[in-house]
Amino acid sequence: MIDTAVPQRLPVGRVVATELKPATPHQFHFWTANETSIGIGAIVRVEDDATATGAAGRVVYGVVTDGFAYSDLATPLQDVVGAEGDPVKAVASPTVRQEIRLWTAAVLRQSPEEPLQPVPLGRVHVASDTDVAQALRMDAYLGGPEPTAIPIGLYTSGGLEAPVYVDADFLLGPEAAHLNISGVSGLATKTSAVEFLLASVFQHFPPHKGRIAAVCFNVKGPDLCFLDRPGVLDDDDRRRYARLSVTARPFERVRYYAPFKADGVNLNTLRTHPELVGDVEPLVWGLREVLDYAEVLLNRDDVDAKADAFIDFLADRVVDKEFEDGFGGVHRVVSFADLERLFRSIFDGLELAGRGDSWRTHHIATMRKVRNRLSNISTRCKGLVTDDGPSNDLPWGRFEDRAVYVIDVANVDPLGQDLVFARAVSQLREHLERRDLGVEAVVVFVDELNKYAPADGPETYVRKMLLDISERGRYLGLVLFGAEQFRSQMHRRVVGNAGTVVFGRMDADELATPGYHVLSPATKIKLATLPIGELMVRHPHFTQPIFVRFPRPAVLRGRDGVERYPPAADLPFEDAVARQLVRLDRRVRPNQVKDLIADRREEDVRRALAHTRQARPHDALAHFQKQLGGRVSLRPRSSRSPAVAALGARRSRCATTRRRARRITTRSTSRTRCASRADRSGECRMSRSWCCVCTTPNWCTDRCRAASP
Numbered sequence: 001m002i003d004t005a006v007p008q009r010l011p012v013g014r015v016v017a018t019e020l021k022p023a024t025p026h027q028f029h030f031w032t033a034n035e036t037s038i039g040i041g042a043i044v045r046v047e048d049d050a051t052a053t054g055a056a057g058r059v060v061y062g063v064v065t066d067g068f069a070y071s072d073l074a075t076p077l078q079d080v081v082g083a084e085g086d087p088v089k090a091v092a093s094p095t096v097r098q099e100i101r102l103w104t105a106a107v108l109r110q111s112p113e114e115p116l117q118p119v120p121l122g123r124v125h126v127a128s129d130t131d132v133a134q135a136l137r138m139d140a141y142l143g144g145p146e147p148t149a150i151p152i153g154l155y156t157s158g159g160l161e162a163p164v165y166v167d168a169d170f171l172l173g174p175e176a177a178h179l180n181i182s183g184v185s186g187l188a189t190k191t192s193a194v195e196f197l198l199a200s201v202f203q204h205f206p207p208h209k210g211r212i213a214a215v216c217f218n219v220k221g222p223d224l225c226f227l228d229r230p231g232v233l234d235d236d237d238r239r240r241y242a243r244l245s246v247t248a249r250p251f252e253r254v255r256y257y258a259p260f261k262a263d264g265v266n267l268n269t270l271r272t273h274p275e276l277v278g279d280v281e282p283l284v285w286g287l288r289e290v291l292d293y294a295e296v297l298l299n300r301d302d303v304d305a306k307a308d309a310f311i312d313f314l315a316d317r318v319v320d321k322e323f324e325d326g327f328g329g330v331h332r333v334v335s336f337a338d339l340e341r342l343f344r345s346i347f348d349g350l351e352l353a354g355r356g357d358s359w360r361t362h363h364i365a366t367m368r369k370v371r372n373r374l375s376n377i378s379t380r381c382k383g384l385v386t387d388d389g390p391s392n393d394l395p396w397g398r399f400e401d402r403a404v405y406v407i408d409v410a411n412v413d414p415l416g417q418d419l420v421f422a423r424a425v426s427q428l429r430e431h432l433e434r435r436d437l438g439v440e441a442v443v444v445f446v447d448e449l450n451k452y453a454p455a456d457g458p459e460t461y462v463r464k465m466l467l468d469i470s471e472r473g474r475y476l477g478l479v480l481f482g483a484e485q486f487r488s489q490m491h492r493r494v495v496g497n498a499g500t501v502v503f504g505r506m507d508a509d510e511l512a513t514p515g516y517h518v519l520s521p522a523t524k525i526k527l528a529t530l531p532i533g534e535l536m537v538r539h540p541h542f543t544q545p546i547f548v549r550f551p552r553p554a555v556l557r558g559r560d561g562v563e564r565y566p567p568a569a570d571l572p573f574e575d576a577v578a579r580q581l582v583r584l585d586r587r588v589r590p591n592q593v594k595d596l597i598a599d600r601r602e603e604d605v606r607r608a609l610a611h612t613r614q615a616r617p618h619d620a621l622a623h624f625q626k627q628l629g630g631r632v633s634l635r636p637r638s639s640r641s642p643a644v645a646a647l648g649a650r651r652s653r654c655a656t657t658r659r660r661a662r663r664i665t666t667r668s669t670s671r672t673r674c675a676s677r678a679d680r681s682g683e684c685r686m687s688r689s690w691c692c693v694c695t696t697p698n699w700c701t702d703r704c705r706a707a708s709p
């Protein structure tokens with residue numbers, strides 16, 4: 001809250017203008033006593049003499065950008081000679097040298113604004129709360145019937161603290177949008193600043209602007225994994241929260257999403273402590289979700305016009321439709337496994353028909369290339385992309401007001417990260433365009449933005465999307481909050497379009513790059529030595545950058561979170577499946593699940609689990625059992641001896657393997673290996689998926705060769 005009851009203080013200085021250092025409409029100089037509360041970044045108010053006597057005059061607000069000290073000496077030589085070259089004598093000198101403090105300030109605002117004139121030779125006052133609001137033009141959005149002010153931090157100078165607000169119309173659209181924060185690792189407090197600002201936005205987002213949510217990509221360790229847990233604050237933090245009228249509390253509605261690990265059942269996140277893992281939703285995408293973003297996943301060299309045309313053909317004509325392959329087979333392709341079957345059927349058909357080079361105008365080499373790349377995707381992004389079974393996604397169309405959706409991609413392969421990013425942002429864009437997302441505005445927070453939108457490097461799909469959000473997102477209510485360590489390494493159009501720019505402590509080398517030439521040397525030095533928790537803010541309403549302090553975010557830091565809630569070790573397959581079913585239905589007992597899935601192929605179990613998760617049935621176990629299908633072990637696990645159970649498992653799986661191996665008799669090496677490996681290991685690893693893989697000639701040969709004794 002702005003404190004309007006600050007008593008009028010005495011002037012602390014006076015404007016001076018000389019021929020060499022004149023006052024201009026944009027800059028002025030003033031002197032103060034040697035002992036003064038003024039420093040770099042301080043906001044001051046200048047009153048001309050008429051205003052000081054109560055008449056209508058000119059008032060100028062400025063921010064200090066540089067400071068100098070002078071004595072009456074013309075050259076250093078005079079001082080050396082005066083002290084006879086001895087510094088001890090200089091200290092004991094009977095005459096105290098005259099010395100002044102001279103400051104340079106940049107004009108923030110003049111009143112009246114027209115005609116714009118040089119700053120008068122007036123008295124200089126330290127700014128009060130109201131002055132800060134005036135100086136930063138915050139009065140335009142702090143008051144009125146529909147205020148749009150969002151607290152960002154406290155301007156602090158000489159014992160005075162004044163809240164600084166940014167304008168929601170310029171931070172979150174439609175007038176301007178986006179925020180970019182940069183600075184060195186740790187000291188710049190970038191992630192913390194965005195966490196605090198998001199809390200502030202959620203609490204102060206103007207009601208007339210509707211509902212708002214945030215989608216945060218957790219790209220580093222446990223950074224954003226504990227946004228719903230309270231963090232440790234000290235008294236200073238609490239005071240700052242009170243001064244900014246922001247309640248210090250963790251986010252109330254946080255939804256976590258993380259892909260599985262390669263085993264398809266353990267979540268790939270650091271939020272796996274038993275108390276917390278229950279509210280992490282798996283992020284699982286299938287063929288349809290991936291195919292739309294094939295461009296993200298395939299190298300540019302890969303996607304030539306022919307491959308592109310074939311991918312479009314698959315997306316438009318094949319996926320989710322009854323499709324006749326031309327050799328008598330009818331396919332309904334909904335998963336990677338179905339697509340693989342279709343490919344096999346086409347290639348077999350072509351081979352039998354003796355027409356080896358094209359199918360429906362698509363060259364066989366193009367088809368093989370697309371097939372290999374797509375199967376590569378499901379291998380590299382295993383856990384995120386499922387070969388089979390339904391997908392599990394963010395609640396597009398059902399976003400909740402003031403909810404944070406954290407997508408944890410910290411441990412995902414870079415290719416998978418790109419896919420998650422591209423798809424999530426595209427979905428947001430599409431739903432916001434159709435106005436059916438559930439909220440009117442979404443803040444997308446991308447930490448380590450330089451990874452996705454670097455200044456140089458290849459033109460990737462993700463970078464194109466970030467440019468698109470930066471340039472057009474504000475119309476839609478799609479707002480990008482990006483953080484990176486080195487702004488100079490970012491794509492210019494991404495950072496340049498951020499209406500609000502925040503700097504934490506900066507590296508001196510970074511400050512020497514051309515992007516910082518507009519800052520005065522003193523401001524640069526201040527930036528290079530900025531204490532933790534202090535930031536420099538540029539906002540369209542502020543004509544000069546302003547330094548603010550912000551309190552620690554009221555959420556548990558990632559580092560503290562993993563200490564308080566240590567991540568659980570990966571569970572064995574059966575336990576992980578049981579845990580997920582228990583999560584869906586508290587009545588499920590883990591032993592029942594283990595009995596059900598003993599002897600079942602893991603991919604069948606995963607598929608049944610995915611279906612159950614998607615259906616969220618009343619009786620999860622019954623649904624799961626139904627999805628598992630026919631051959632269900634009815635014998636309770638405990639009644640079978642481990643040796644018998646192992647034998648059963650080996651037989652059933654080896655049978656599958658042998659059957660598959662026989663089918664590919666032409667590839668004798670594959671057959672021998674599959675059989676020998678099954679016999680040798682006892683616990684057969686040559687399950688169906690392996691043999692499916694074997695049908696990919698190149699890969700099969702390599703893998704089999706690698707596994708060869």
Ligand SMILES: Nc1ncnc2c1ncn2[C@@H]1O[C@H](COP(=O)(O)OP(=O)(O)OP(=O)(O)O)[C@@H](O)[C@H]1O
Nearest residue numbers: 184185186188189190191192193532533550551552
């Ligand atoms: N307002 C604050 N006052 C004091 N300390 C703070 C404040 N905000 C954050 N910190 C501390 O600063 C440390 C670093 O913060 P943070 O992780 O946000 O930095 P970062 O710039 O995101 O680092 P990186 O680039 O490595 O991700 C944290 O340990 C946090 O406790």
Ligand SMILES: [Mg+2]
Nearest residue numbers: 190191192447
């Ligand atoms: Mg960070």
